[in-house]
Amino acid sequence: MPKEIIFSEKAPAPIGPYSQAVKVDGTLYVSGQIAAELAASGDIKAETGMVMQHIGHILGAAGLGFANVVKASIFLKDMNDFAAVNEIYGSFFTSEPPARETVQVAKLPKDVNVEISVIAVE
Template sequence: MTNKMVNSTNAPAAVGPYSHSVLAGQTQYISGQLGLDPVSGEMKETVEQQAEQALINLGAILKETGMTYDNVVKTTVFLKNMSDFGKINDIYGKYFSNTLPARSCVEVCQLPKNGLFEVEAIAVKN
């Protein structure tokens, strides 16, 4: 099996030495996505705006391999403040309304670029 690096011009550039994702067979492993605007590179202001943008960025990366949110089987959400859990659930549910993937959610001390929200995912082609 050959692993293939997959990046998207419709998602912000990685903030370190890594790719947007790796396709290993039929499985896509997507690196953490922050609420960065892909054009300006600026971080959105609120946790809700960051969650929305990060999930849009995730969708752009999925699209590169012909996948959608429906292909996602597992996500991990990182929050700067666990009190934002309820706020992001409504936004998250808009993107994963048809198939609810397995999910972990953890509070972290700090995220890159002082983010408030980050999401990583695993998707599988049917």
């Protein structure tokens, strides 16, 4: 089972020993994306929008788009941000949104407020 490492220069480079995404048998696994440069701003909508843009760039590097996403995982620093994150996240899925879970966690990398990962299929 060959795997293909996917990388987009338009999204942040990994900050550890992982790939932005890995494609296996027509399924793309996108690592959790963050917007460290916006975390200190306190603007959860802007941070979420940038995270989704990063995901879009990675999907594009694999020849896919948001319509190919079948599963998403959202990790929040504060569940009180759920509605704001949901508003921005939802704007990227105009029809047939993917399966998803949203959880609050104690801490995220680079002290960001939101991290999102997705799985997409060809």
